[in-house]
Amino acid sequence: MYKFHEMPLAESSNIEAEIQEKLNVFQQFWNYVTSSETWGGYLWSLIDIVIIFIVTRAVIAIVHRIIDHTMSKKEKMRLNVNSRRMVTVAKLLKNVTSYTLNFIMLLLVLAEFNINLGPLLAGAGVVGLAIGFGAQSLVKDVITGFFIIFEDQFAVGDIIETGKFRGTVEVIGLRSTRIKNWTGEVHIIPNGMINEVTNFSLENSIAVIDIAVAYEEDAERTIQIIKETVEPMVAEIEDLLKVPEVLGVQTFGSTGVTIRVIAECKPYTHYGVTRIINARLKKALDAKGIDIPYPRLVTYQRAGKGGMNDGT
Incomplete structure (x- = not known):
């Protein structure tokens, strides 16, 4: 004969509760997946992301056009122009613009997925603050170098004077500027030390x-x-x-x-x-027989007691 073991009532209730809980979770998931509001929300989020992407691309294109127009105008105004420098500056500004706008676009896309951007921005701010305190002179040099390039204060090939240095600009970097004197000495000056500049190459x-x-x-x-x-x-x-x-x-x-x-x-x-x-x-x-002046000495010589002769 077979013997049947009866399951304790408490254990049976626990199994039924666990099964019911899993069924509820599945039901919630199914309702979430089949809900029109869910797909409508995803659709609107997708539309927002596409709009953000298109607007970002358009803004980048407009800014790049403005940069090209500005560089072309500066190239026509400058007498001693270096076309390679203008191209380099344009590329630098375009890259900075693209990175900045793409970073903003990424933040907006993450916001569409309900991701909290506060801790991310706070962490980036703390890292930037630490870098700023640790390398103040480097940050100053880089910022000054950027504005030297952006404002077109001087270009490669220009003859400038800054402080006690005068010479031809050979290299302009974000960190330092290299100037070659007419006697052959090369001066490497950190951009942060360039406070006043006299440019001899802008005008006749x-x-x-x-x-x-x-x-x-x-x-x-x-x-x-x-x-x-x-x-x-x-x-x-x-x-x-x-x-x-x-x-x-x-x-x-x-x-x-x-x-x-x-x-x-x-x-x-x-x-x-x-x-x-x-x-x-x-x-x-x-x-033409035109005499150049020169110092002249006039002397007087006595001829005797009663007279005097002059001569030169």
């Missing part, structure tokens, strides 16, 4: 030539000779942009008068242009 420079002529010479004749000498120079000197202008008598000295000539030339080429004009004017004045 003026060469100032002062010619000293003896008092015995006719000033009007000398000015006319100078004018005839400088007129053809604009076609002969590459860095000269206009015919040099003879201003006239500038000062009276102890041994002669000074006649001033000014000449507009390419940026930071006035030193070389001044030397060329000086050499040609000296040759022309010598050919």
Whole structure:
């Protein structure tokens, strides 16, 4: 004969409760899956994500167009332009814009899934604050370098002066700037130390030539000779942009008068242009017999008790 063991009543009730709980969970899941409100919410969330994506792409495209237009305008305005630098700056700004807008888009998409962004942003803020305190000078250099590039304060190939350094800019980085002096020294300056900059390459420079002529010479004749000498120079000197202008008598000295000539030339080429004009004017004045003043000493020699002879 078979013997049947009866299950305790309490254990049977627990099994039935567990089965009922699982059935309730499945029923809730089924109701959630088959609910029109659920799929409607997902549909609206999907639509919102698509809209966010499209708007982000459109904003990025518009900002990139603005950057290209701005760089093109700056390239036309600058006299000594470096096209590779403009392309580099444009790419840098485009990358920064893309990263920033894509990060914002990611936050908005996460918000559509009801993800709490507070702890994420708080953590990023704490990390950024720690980096800022730990590398203050580096952050200062990078920020200053970014604004140097963004504001187009100077470019590679420009001749600038900052502090006690003057020379040609060879490299502009987010961390430092490298300047080469005309004698060959290379100065590497952290961008955070660049407080004031004088740029000699943005506008045309003026060469100032002062010619000293003896008092015995006719000033009007000398000015006319100078004018005839400088007129053809604009076609002969590459860095000269206009015919040099003879201003006239500038000062009276102890041994002669000074006649001033000014000449507009390419940026930071006035030193070389001044030397060329000086050499040609000296040759022309010598050919016309115009004396350059020089110190003279007058002496008197006694001839005897009752008289005096003078001589030079």
